[in-house]
Amino acid sequence: xxxxxxxxxxxxxxxxxxxxxxxxxxxxxxxxxxxxxxxxxxxxxxxxxxxxxxxxxxxxxxxxxxxxxxxxxxxxxxxxxxxxxxxxxxxxxxxxxxxxxxxxxxxxxxxxxxxx
Amino acid sequence: xxxxxxxxxxxxxxxxxxxxxxxxxxxxxxxxxxxxxxxxxxxxxxxxxxxxxxxxxxxxxxxxxxxxxxxxxxxxxxxxxxxxxxxxxxxxxxxxxxxxxxxxxxxxxxxxxx
Numbered sequence: 001x002x003x004x005x006x007x008x009x010x011x012x013x014x015x016x017x018x019x020x021x022x023x024x025x026x027x028x029x030x031x032x033x034x035x036x037x038x039x040x041x042x043x044x045x046x047x048x049x050x051x052x053x054x055x056x057x058x059x060x061x062x063x064x065x066x067x068x069x070x071x072x073x074x075x076x077x078x079x080x081x082x083x084x085x086x087x088x089x090x091x092x093x094x095x096x097x098x099x100x101x102x103x104x105x106x107x108x109x110x111x112x113x114x115x116x
Numbered sequence: 117x118x119x120x121x122x123x124x125x126x127x128x129x130x131x132x133x134x135x136x137x138x139x140x141x142x143x144x145x146x147x148x149x150x151x152x153x154x155x156x157x158x159x160x161x162x163x164x165x166x167x168x169x170x171x172x173x174x175x176x177x178x179x180x181x182x183x184x185x186x187x188x189x190x191x192x193x194x195x196x197x198x199x200x201x202x203x204x205x206x207x208x209x210x211x212x213x214x215x216x217x218x219x220x221x222x223x224x225x226x227x228x229x230x
């Protein structure tokens with residue numbers, strides 16, 4: 001069974017205190033790894049897609065990296081508005097017997113709180 | 117706003133009743149997905165459409181659940197004979213044929229079964 005594990009479950013930072021969130025996965029033949037941000041009571045907001053080990057992407061204070069077994073979301077000098085739950089998801093390889101799988105498999109998320 | 121829209125945003129129903137949710141994807145997005153999310157969990161995949169064809173269904177989608185996308189535009193998700201365990205956020209997402217892996221989510225429909 002494909003699994004995505006995110007750590008820590010919750011993280012409290014002071015404004016300006018940089019840190020990293022971790023997403024480890026057991027999927028082999030990964031087709032893509034995705035990071036989303038989710039605010040309470042809202043749908044996930046797309047942040048990044050990573051396709052191959054060594055790839056990095058940046059957006060404002062966020063930087064996502066990918067290795068063969070895990071991904072990191074680095075948050076540099078966070079602000080209170082960065083407080084949210086950050087979700088990691090993977091897209092498993094095509095299942096030949098079913099002609100393909102387009103689902104995303106999500107982790108449980110890391111709840112980030114940034115205090116002013 | 118040209119994002120994914122869902123209606124209603126909240127639904128409270130009594131156990132045993134039927135409910136139907138609607139999702140309107142982003143214009144020109146030919147793929148549409150339904151997910152379910154419970155408190156403290158990530159979204160779980162339910163089903164997926166490419167245009168009007170339903171191409172994949174999760175084992176989570178019991179016989180009481182049915183989804184349609186009759187003209188390849190909006191989609192509906194119906195739950196028959198609701199149970200308390202159906203209480204969750206139902207999320208819809210869509211993706212563009214040029215970037216099929218990037219799924220954009222709507223705000224969700226919060227279902228509470230009493």
